Amino acid sequence: MFSKKVILGSSSPRRMQLIQELGFEVEIRKKEVDENHPDSMSLYDVPEYLSKLKAEPLKETLQENEVLITSDTVVIFNGRILGKPKNREEAIETLKELSGKEHDVVSGVYIYTPHQEKSFSEKTTVYFKVLSQEEIEYYVDQYQPFDKAGAYGIQEWIGMIGVKKIVGDFYNVMGLPVQRLWDALSQL
Helix, strand or coil: CCCCEEEECCCCHHHHHHHHHCCCCEEECCCCCCCCCCCCCCHHHHHHHHHHHHHHHHHHHCCCCEEEEEEEEEEEECCEEECCCCCHHHHHHHHHHHCCCEEEEEEEEEEECCCCEEEEEEEEEEEECCCCHHHHHHHHHHHCCCCCHHHCCCCCHHHHHHEEEEECCHHHHHCCCHHHHHHHHHCC
16 A cells, blocks of 8 residues: 555654554664754744654754655654653652643654655644552653653543543554545555
8 A cells, every 4th residue: 555665764663653653664763863943942842843853953964765764753742742741759759740631742753755755743632531640650660751751641541540531543642643644545
């Protein structure tokens, strides 16, 4: 159905798994970039901007039969981006902040071939129940969510017991809006 090989410009095991589950052959190719964005930029535009930035050093590596996909996901809460926690204490504090409240998860996706390019972003709103200190500490200690924006993975224990509802794409919260990606790749 889709004859191109997907080059994923990300080391995220979740993104790789999601693309593989769509039925694509995937190769990871990554080069580090400085992930800074202009201060004046809307927080909701940051993920798409960063996904394009991540693609730049990889474009020259593409073969004719390959398509490059880069992505970035942020958690937006109270007018700021919540990054990946640096340690246990920061993860606990982040989850205490999100407890009982809603936040937005925004993923930006950039698709590039030597002949065309496309980018988009997707927003999902996540509503957490009030989490107990014991639930937060158990999750952080058991799952160590230090590689996850917002200090959690919705597909993990905390998502099962703590997320009351979401409005939008579940897979977007995992880091890749799969349905929109499928549609975009189908149009190539």
